[in-house]
Amino acid sequence: MKEEVNTRLKRLPSIKINTISILVILLAGLLIFFSTQSPYFLTTLNITNVLVQVTTIGLIAIPMTYVIISGAMDLSVGSILGLSAVTLGFLYESGTNIWVSVVLALVVGALAGALNGLLIARYKMQAIVVTIGTLVMLRGLVYIITKGKPISGYPDSFYFLGQGKVLGIPFSVIVMMALFSIAYILIKKTRIGRYTYALGNNEEAVRYSGINVVKVRFLTFVMSGLFAGIAAIFYVSRYASAQASAGDGIELDVITAVLIGGTHIFGGRGSLVGTFLGVLIIGTLRNGLNLMGVSVLFQTVILGVLILVAVSRQNK
Amino acid sequence: TETPSEGDTGGDAASTSKSFFINPKSIGPAYWAAAEKGVKQAGEDLGVEVVFNAPSTTDSAQQINMIQDMLTRQVNGVGVAPNDPEAVAPVFSNALSQDVQVVTWDSDAPDTDRKYYIGAATDAELGEQFAEMIANQIGGSGKVAFMVASLSAQNQTAKVDAATAYLEANHPDVEVVTTVSSDDDQQKAYENAQNLISTYPDLKGLVGFAGAEAPAAAQAVEEAVNAGNIEQGKIKIAGFAVPSLVKEYLENGTIEEMVTWDPSKLGYTTVYTLNLLTDGEDVEDGMEIPNVGSIKVNGDIILTGTDVLTKDNVADFGF
Amino acid sequence: MDKPILIMEGITKEFPGVKALDGVDFELYPGEVHALMGENGAGKSTLMKILSGVYQHTAGKILLNEEEVTLNNPTVAQELGISIIHQEFNLFPNLSAAENIFIDRKEIISASGKINWSRMNAEAKALTESIGADIDVRREVQYLGVHSQQVIEIAKALSFNAKILIMDEPSAALPEDEVQKMFDVVKQLRNNGVAIVYVSHRMNEIFKIADKVTVLRDGGKVSTNKITETTEDQLISEMVGKEVGDLYPDKTKRIFNESVLNVNDFDITSKHKVSFSLRRGEILGFFGLVGSGTHTLAERIFGLKKGKGTVEINGKSILIKNPKDAMKQGIAYLPPDRHRQGLVKESSIRENMTLPILKRISNGLIIDKKAEQVINEEYIEKLSIKTPSQNQVVNLLSGGNQQKVVLAKWLTTKPDILIMEEPTRGVDVGAKAEIYRLINELSLSGLSIILISTEMPELIGMSDRILVMNEGNIVNEFKNGEADQQKLLKEASNSIDKMVV
Amino acid sequence: MANIFKRREAPIILFTIVLFCIFSLISSNFLKPDNLGLILTQITTTGLISIGMLMVILFGGIDLSVGSVLAVVATVVGMLVNAGINPFVAALIGMVVGAICGAFNGLFIAWFNIPEIITTLATMFIFRGIAVAISGGEWVTNFPDSFNFFSQGKIIGIPVPIALFATGAIMFGYILSQTRFGRRVYAIGGNKEAAKLAGMSTRKTKFLVYISSGMLTSVAAVIYASQVGSIQASTAGSGIEFTVIAAVLVGGASIFGGVGTMLGTAFGVLLMGMIKNGLVLTQASVYWVDATTGFILILAIIINTVQRSRNLASREGDLV
Numbered sequence A: 001m002k003e004e005v006n007t008r009l010k011r012l013p014s015i016k017i018n019t020i021s022i023l024v025i026l027l028a029g030l031l032i033f034f035s036t037q038s039p040y041f042l043t044t045l046n047i048t049n050v051l052v053q054v055t056t057i058g059l060i061a062i063p064m065t066y067v068i069i070s071g072a073m074d075l076s077v078g079s080i081l082g083l084s085a086v087t088l089g090f091l092y093e094s095g096t097n098i099w100v101s102v103v104l105a106l107v108v109g110a111l112a113g114a115l116n117g118l119l120i121a122r123y124k125m126q127a128i129v130v131t132i133g134t135l136v137m138l139r140g141l142v143y144i145i146t147k148g149k150p151i152s153g154y155p156d157s158f159y160f161l162g163q164g165k166v167l168g169i170p171f172s173v174i175v176m177m178a179l180f181s182i183a184y185i186l187i188k189k190t191r192i193g194r195y196t197y198a199l200g201n202n203e204e205a206v207r208y209s210g211i212n213v214v215k216v217r218f219l220t221f222v223m224s225g226l227f228a229g230i231a232a233i234f235y236v237s238r239y240a241s242a243q244a245s246a247g248d249g250i251e252l253d254v255i256t257a258v259l260i261g262g263t264h265i266f267g268g269r270g271s272l273v274g275t276f277l278g279v280l281i282i283g284t285l286r287n288g289l290n291l292m293g294v295s296v297l298f299q300t301v302i303l304g305v306l307i308l309v310a311v312s313r314q315n316k
Numbered sequence B: 001t002e003t004p005s006e007g008d009t010g011g012d013a014a015s016t017s018k019s020f021f022i023n024p025k026s027i028g029p030a031y032w033a034a035a036e037k038g039v040k041q042a043g044e045d046l047g048v049e050v051v052f053n054a055p056s057t058t059d060s061a062q063q064i065n066m067i068q069d070m071l072t073r074q075v076n077g078v079g080v081a082p083n084d085p086e087a088v089a090p091v092f093s094n095a096l097s098q099d100v101q102v103v104t105w106d107s108d109a110p111d112t113d114r115k116y117y118i119g120a121a122t123d124a125e126l127g128e129q130f131a132e133m134i135a136n137q138i139g140g141s142g143k144v145a146f147m148v149a150s151l152s153a154q155n156q157t158a159k160v161d162a163a164t165a166y167l168e169a170n171h172p173d174v175e176v177v178t179t180v181s182s183d184d185d186q187q188k189a190y191e192n193a194q195n196l197i198s199t200y201p202d203l204k205g206l207v208g209f210a211g212a213e214a215p216a217a218a219q220a221v222e223e224a225v226n227a228g229n230i231e232q233g234k235i236k237i238a239g240f241a242v243p244s245l246v247k248e249y250l251e252n253g254t255i256e257e258m259v260t261w262d263p264s265k266l267g268y269t270t271v272y273t274l275n276l277l278t279d280g281e282d283v284e285d286g287m288e289i290p291n292v293g294s295i296k297v298n299g300d301i302i303l304t305g306t307d308v309l310t311k312d313n314v315a316d317f318g319f
Numbered sequence C: 001m002d003k004p005i006l007i008m009e010g011i012t013k014e015f016p017g018v019k020a021l022d023g024v025d026f027e028l029y030p031g032e033v034h035a036l037m038g039e040n041g042a043g044k045s046t047l048m049k050i051l052s053g054v055y056q057h058t059a060g061k062i063l064l065n066e067e068e069v070t071l072n073n074p075t076v077a078q079e080l081g082i083s084i085i086h087q088e089f090n091l092f093p094n095l096s097a098a099e100n101i102f103i104d105r106k107e108i109i110s111a112s113g114k115i116n117w118s119r120m121n122a123e124a125k126a127l128t129e130s131i132g133a134d135i136d137v138r139r140e141v142q143y144l145g146v147h148s149q150q151v152i153e154i155a156k157a158l159s160f161n162a163k164i165l166i167m168d169e170p171s172a173a174l175p176e177d178e179v180q181k182m183f184d185v186v187k188q189l190r191n192n193g194v195a196i197v198y199v200s201h202r203m204n205e206i207f208k209i210a211d212k213v214t215v216l217r218d219g220g221k222v223s224t225n226k227i228t229e230t231t232e233d234q235l236i237s238e239m240v241g242k243e244v245g246d247l248y249p250d251k252t253k254r255i256f257n258e259s260v261l262n263v264n265d266f267d268i269t270s271k272h273k274v275s276f277s278l279r280r281g282e283i284l285g286f287f288g289l290v291g292s293g294t295h296t297l298a299e300r301i302f303g304l305k306k307g308k309g310t311v312e313i314n315g316k317s318i319l320i321k322n323p324k325d326a327m328k329q330g331i332a333y334l335p336p337d338r339h340r341q342g343l344v345k346e347s348s349i350r351e352n353m354t355l356p357i358l359k360r361i362s363n364g365l366i367i368d369k370k371a372e373q374v375i376n377e378e379y380i381e382k383l384s385i386k387t388p389s390q391n392q393v394v395n396l397l398s399g400g401n402q403q404k405v406v407l408a409k410w411l412t413t414k415p416d417i418l419i420m421e422e423p424t425r426g427v428d429v430g431a432k433a434e435i436y437r438l439i440n441e442l443s444l445s446g447l448s449i450i451l452i453s454t455e456m457p458e459l460i461g462m463s464d465r466i467l468v469m470n471e472g473n474i475v476n477e478f479k480n481g482e483a484d485q486q487k488l489l490k491e492a493s494n495s496i497d498k499m500v501v
Numbered sequence D: 001m002a003n004i005f006k007r008r009e010a011p012i013i014l015f016t017i018v019l020f021c022i023f024s025l026i027s028s029n030f031l032k033p034d035n036l037g038l039i040l041t042q043i044t045t046t047g048l049i050s051i052g053m054l055m056v057i058l059f060g061g062i063d064l065s066v067g068s069v070l071a072v073v074a075t076v077v078g079m080l081v082n083a084g085i086n087p088f089v090a091a092l093i094g095m096v097v098g099a100i101c102g103a104f105n106g107l108f109i110a111w112f113n114i115p116e117i118i119t120t121l122a123t124m125f126i127f128r129g130i131a132v133a134i135s136g137g138e139w140v141t142n143f144p145d146s147f148n149f150f151s152q153g154k155i156i157g158i159p160v161p162i163a164l165f166a167t168g169a170i171m172f173g174y175i176l177s178q179t180r181f182g183r184r185v186y187a188i189g190g191n192k193e194a195a196k197l198a199g200m201s202t203r204k205t206k207f208l209v210y211i212s213s214g215m216l217t218s219v220a221a222v223i224y225a226s227q228v229g230s231i232q233a234s235t236a237g238s239g240i241e242f243t244v245i246a247a248v249l250v251g252g253a254s255i256f257g258g259v260g261t262m263l264g265t266a267f268g269v270l271l272m273g274m275i276k277n278g279l280v281l282t283q284a285s286v287y288w289v290d291a292t293t294g295f296i297l298i299l300a301i302i303i304n305t306v307q308r309s310r311n312l313a314s315r316e317g318d319l320v
């Protein structure tokens, strides 16, 4: 019964061009500005830094783009990251082989996502509400597991994931880029992508087309959990420690990146290219302002203004 | 008030003089704002550039990202109050490999390559001091509850562990009924105190392990007394306090005594130490630091000392 | 009676890139029912939206009682006595029926600023009863059926005591018997001097109710005639701009042998069971009023609704648990509401058309774009869908073409059995004729069709057999040529009448 | 009687009662009048904010900035009373500040058509920065005793915070269910396009809602400042938006707009407050508190959903 305004849709093609080009211009603007402000900004070392720093947000933003395009939302990703991280630490600490622990941590992430998926897709509960619930509950579980103590001390081979490099490029960055590319192909060229967009536009019509909407939606949430698990592995490897507060509040960063990237908050429209640019913009902004020594308090104000300026253009 | 922003001195400052990055656990809380004053003061006194910055939440990952960024900027030294003492190890060794001096302050990371830890006292000492203070006030027996800012912050858990062990060993009749966390949220701390008073009718003491806890506890106790739910003086309060926050409670007798230290002294000492280290010098036990006083150096630990806060001396503290 | 209450002169309306109306003149007199006809996209709704203050015209002027007026928002129009039933429902699903009728109206606010609920409910009840409907006006609209919702739209328009009442396809969601009751109300209003604009694609309605008829084509006015001075054929040719032959195909001499689908004691709900059989190449019509179970039957066979019971397909007993099972058996289902159930409106024709067959046209994971384009070209041509390209966003197509896209979507699955529900709802004659031609061709090529419709001429014209449903049971069967509107209606409604008594 | 169970609020009310009984059984202290009074006092800030949030959610929107608005107002009011301004005057000024924050949100949302979640995500950052800038990063504390009125004072025997929340809830409950303005909120949330066609100004209504929300938050901020006794601008009220949103949604409101009532929201708030209090009182291990809270929340959501599907099942034209 909620008919969308017809006129807006007519401009869809031009919106697409605008979103991406605005983001590219914005990113370029930031790069130019910061390189005039700090001689250290445009160095290989620093660029590598930025890329490594955004891997956590970037990895989680991939499935989040799917989830939001499909018309839902996942606020529990930070808690899932925390849960996977401490699961990994806990298992390894209690004598499990590190790689087995890694796999089990991923499984736990996917299971947590499946719990969301079950409630939201199968039982048709509101995504925001459910994931606020799991956000609180899973974080609680993290504290039950760790009793608040960080778990550290992993084998050197494990540190390669988060700290190692291949041909000078950090391994975590390579993985993030690869997953972004795969996700891009999936959403552009496969059924899953079509279903995701269509689900966000008109779920009823998808159901009437004989497609199992429960399965598709369920899958997006499992993905979300799994990727939060992947992010957790890199997190633990990079910081050499699984802390109970790991990933706390990260959902806001991730959602901000996805929204800056032009994905429509009510679903149906969005792109991974945009998300990738959104992630880079946030990372660059933080890094550049840090190099300038700007206090985070002003950084968040600047981020706030940026959201208003960048995103408002696209959602008119 | 001075803004924490440093502006655009980045480029040339590095070539003309030294610059240090002083990194608290987060930006915003007034405890760190007080510390910043000492840091800035030291920067001026010593003629070095200081950048005081941290994430807006006590997030370990963001904190490490920021340290990494400042290493890129080629600062000469960093002073870190780590949110996760284990997680900073890689970035510290990275810093050392670039000849950057590293110290920790306020909260230690003993298993890393940091040169010194600068604190008011060690966490163990503080925990024991808190324990002794509450045991003393309640007469050596009865139920007490612990109030912490975080269930996962290492400097909180270390103090709690020390306090618990100390009570078990020295005051076996004191029972620690529970530990509640405020997650650095004052309202939560306040509600926690209210709920504790309600839950344990025979509660005799509340121990605050962070800055927001004691005033919240005092506020709740005072209200309960005013409402006639408990008698005046039945619940004692001990632990750490910022003098200006508990002034009225000390004066009206809700609180008898608290442990305190001046975060700005920690900040000053941190910059001072980094300055010495980058000059190739070192700290010495009993050394006088301007604006701070004499310090105790014990191995790789520098202690500036604590004070006991009472209603008689509370007015003397300038923070 | 002599002076027109409304004169619209040279009305032009341009949307970005579309000239929807081009210099249209329109006059309306008190006490007349003036029908407005035209193909999909001819501009009928646009003209009426201008009259009701929703859109502003780009050129031309509007005179009410010989005075020029500016209708720059819906409230202004309402205050001037113009009230409209929009073509698309405009209801608040979360509010009660009564609130929907009187939403935001000063009349039901008492002096203290409080809503006068009892007055509102009583008046709403009286209004809906005046159209012969029995609705619990306190119930939230989302829990009411489609036809109750239509009744509410009508009641809302009536509640204004307007001098001009615009009805844009008000009968689209109403069963025949309620249309009849609505007509009684319309006639009564006309006798009271209200001027009524009646937009409809249903020819028989126009001749039953209208005094005059104006035809629009491509945003321009073609003619205005007294109803007594025109004929169905003339109207059709004016609308389409050319002669249209017989709307319905020749149905005699069709013989069917093997049965494709056998339904025996199949439960449509736990209480209701039906039995019938469908033969290869047959068009089997289903007629039933709202609540008769035709829609539930369709959704149940297609696996959208859960229940027990199996059907026999080509002699094999099959359990259908979900649409996938149904599609595996070669069943396709064209749902009644293309906006809600048929189309992903923000996506392109191409993406809509291949939605059910993406698996088939994927090479492994990746969708074969070439194959997709070829299929699209094929069906756009086969169904003569008017569009600049297969990448056109569906939302921008006219109703008829949108309906063809939904039909094409199901034909791409190459079904053996096609269940169609209201295949021509809100579709103009031209497109209707094409859709009928298609349905007939499909059946001749061996496709078996279940045609569920509330439009009786369509059922009678198209079906080889008609089954009438009533209260969840199949109550009668009419062979080709046996059925007429009276008989159908009688079978569909008699037991209901009995129960009401 | 049967009607009560059909009401949308029924599940949450029942659930609250069941939980109430469970807590009473586990802890004898739970049922004490003192403690019940405590729960009521503790829910007043979230309660007041949730009234505004309910209206925003009824529109199909969401307001992430409430915690930051609270910080701005609490800081301003705290500094004013410390500067010797009469607490009531300070509170009024605080409400004006809250209204300005709300108007700022409303401007971007209603006039520039920026989606709620984006606008308020941005203003969440911006307002927080402003609050810290105003405070200069210092604690605002040591308020004069007269300011205690807002936490410890009584009006006709009722503690001031409870009285303020009750007044707010009843007033807005009435406005939402009984006045033209209130029904507009529901109508716009139910179907924006239809609301436009009915000639309603969605902009004006939205703008007013955001201003009301800002003012309600500022009342909460005054109580907050007075209760807690010291304000740290960087953290005051941060994260409160989640509690408030959870309370409103658990109270039966739909994130898609148009559905939800003041009664349900009040119970949602009460439920959240009761869980927090009850879990401390039952002496549950501190590490289990969050997990249990989350679990209870999910239970509440499940129960709401069951009710909704029961309602849908009784939809007219079951056989169509």
Ligand SMILES: Nc1ncnc2c1ncn2[C@@H]1O[C@H](COP(=O)(O)OP(=O)(O)OP(=O)(O)O)[C@@H](O)[C@H]1O
Residues within 6 Å of the ligand: A016, A020, A188, A194, A197, A198, A268, A269, A270, A271, A272, A273, A274, C346, C347, C348, C351
């Ligand atoms: N099925 C669909 N339904 C609606 N919109 C879609 C669909 N598929 C894509 N879009 C729209 O297309 C836009 C394009 O997404 P994307 O960023 O992947 O394209 P692109 O990378 O710019 O394209 P290309 O690779 O062809 O240059 C999105 O903003 C989205 O709104």
Ligand SMILES: Nc1ncnc2c1ncn2[C@@H]1O[C@H](COP(=O)(O)OP(=O)(O)OP(=O)(O)O)[C@@H](O)[C@H]1O
Residues within 6 Å of the ligand: A006, A007, C015, C016, C018, C019, C020, C038, C039, C040, C041, C042, C043, C044, C045, C046, C047, C087, C396, C397, C398, C399, C400, C426, C428
């Ligand atoms: N908001 C709009 N923006 C752009 N074009 C529009 C808009 N509304 C209508 N149109 C176009 O104006 C033309 C007339 O549309 P209108 O809805 O008036 O047709 P109609 O005669 O009512 O058709 P139908 O019988 O399908 O209801 C169509 O080409 C349509 O695509």
Ligand SMILES: [Mg+2]
Residues within 6 Å of the ligand: C044, C045, C046, C087, C168
């Ligand atoms: Mg029309």
Ligand SMILES: [Mg+2]
Residues within 6 Å of the ligand: C040, C041, C087, C398, C399
């Ligand atoms: Mg149309």
